[in-house]
Amino acid sequence: MTNIWEPIRIGRMNLPHRFAMAPLTRSRAQADGTPGELAAEYYGQRASLGLLISEGTQPSADGQGYPNTPGIYTDDHVRGWQRVTSAVHARGGHLFIQLMHAGRMGHPDNTAHGRAPVAPSAIAPGEKMFTLGGLKDAPVPRPLATEEVPATIADYRHAAARSIEAGADGVEIHGANGYLIQQFFSPNANTRTDSYGGSIENRARFGLEVVAAVVDEVGADRTGIRLSPGSRLGGIAEGEGHEAFYLHLVKELARFDLAYLHVAHGGNEELLRRIRELWPKALLVNRVNRPLEAATADVEAGLADVAPVGRWALSNPDFIERFRRGAALNPPDPQTFYGSGAAGYTDYPHLEASAASA
Template identity: 60%
Template structure:
């Protein structure tokens, strides 16, 4: 029986175990999007997992949504991420940088150019966003023109090249959690009547173009994508065709031979089983809130090749060791999730530090 402690080949890498650090926004980058001074420490502390997927990282100025999130498209960004990847590799770890375009989930106060977000259609998400001046309603985004869609695909590919230049082992395209790519999937956010709206084939076109462009530039074996079928957050409604949209999407993605598909599971077990059948490559499965005693169950059953965990890895830099030795876990502190200093970022104790206290 396969366990989460067994090695696995993922793209160009042989990972020591099948545990993945899920991408988690930490909002501690500098104002220009360069990873903060503590980022290298933070990620290197967690290099014991088989794969680290970084926090969402914008591929362009338009891609930023939140305050102090990192980018990967300028020389300064590359230098900052190089410090991170070098630190992770020095600990024997592997890291994919997640490319996240927030789309309409953006506020002008949070971006360098102070423009409204961009989206498939000019439809606001109907929610607020935290800014330096507090919570503000997200304004109506600008609908992307066909030329702007083409440029956005190029922006993703350029950012992927820069991520490899920064030493990343690969990139994960953020196609989940109500951000730009999933906005194209959802009729509630996409009312286009051109080649990017309407039918399932049209609504998945942008995601597939991004994946193809990146795979052609950096290699399919260094390209991956994260999906969250059925997400309903922030005004996203994929409608009754949602499950079939993902069946079509995964079938088309399978032709690209990507490094992996990463599913943030929302509870549709029949759809998950179909994705497993349609996807011939490695599948990473993330079940938010999964209890500790269920860790490893999806790998053991063969439903997934790897399992991703978020807050447990955030709070436990030695997550794998604690699992292997059945040791207690640190409790996460939500007040330190977003923004701040080293507190509840790089100061979570390891098991020896806890036992020696």
């Protein structure tokens, strides 16, 4: 049985334990996508988690979905992320920047250019989108022409290169949670008739070409990918055949020798077991609403190599120390999850401060 405190090597990183920080959207970047003034403090506070996976970061202007999310494609973005990576490294942690193209999960009001979101097909997600002007219907996206697809893949390549330039230890390709890559995966979001739609092989093609481009640019040992089989976020409905799709996809991804696969697990235990059997490298498993007492279960059972934590990390900058001691955790405040400055971002108390106030 693997113990949660056993060290592990992932890619080029030697990690001190089997926890990690899951990606968490915080919507506190500057209007141009540069990480906000408090971002370095926020991530630096959480460096003891070992591997920190950043909030979703758009690889291009068209990749932005929500207001005030960070980018990683301009010089200003790189300088902003350099402050973050320096703060994390100074405290012994590692940072992978998550490359997230939101695809149809966006709104013109959230971008500087005001264009319609792009997606595999002209199919709206049927969901509301948060904007600075309040909740609005996510519009029908503009479908990417076949000849535009290589440029979108090149955006991921460019963003990966800029991430390494910013000092990141690697990048996580976001292929989950209803965003662009999963939109290509899903038959209800992808009705294309070209080589990127229809069959399992065609629907997997865009994601695999993104992975190939990123690996070619920064190396397999600095590349991870996140998947969420069966997820219905963003209006996605992958259907009863999604198990066969993901088994094919994981087999193809295994050829790249990536640093890790990160599964946002939706509850299909047999599929997770099959993925574990097929995947030869580090497997991260993030279960939705997992109780604290089960935080180590997947690692101990051999179903996962690493257990990423989300909201617990958000509200507990010293989660590792608290968990090690069995100390109480700060409860997260949902009212401050997004875009409210230091409150609920960098002001959650550490264990020593909590004890002193008590």
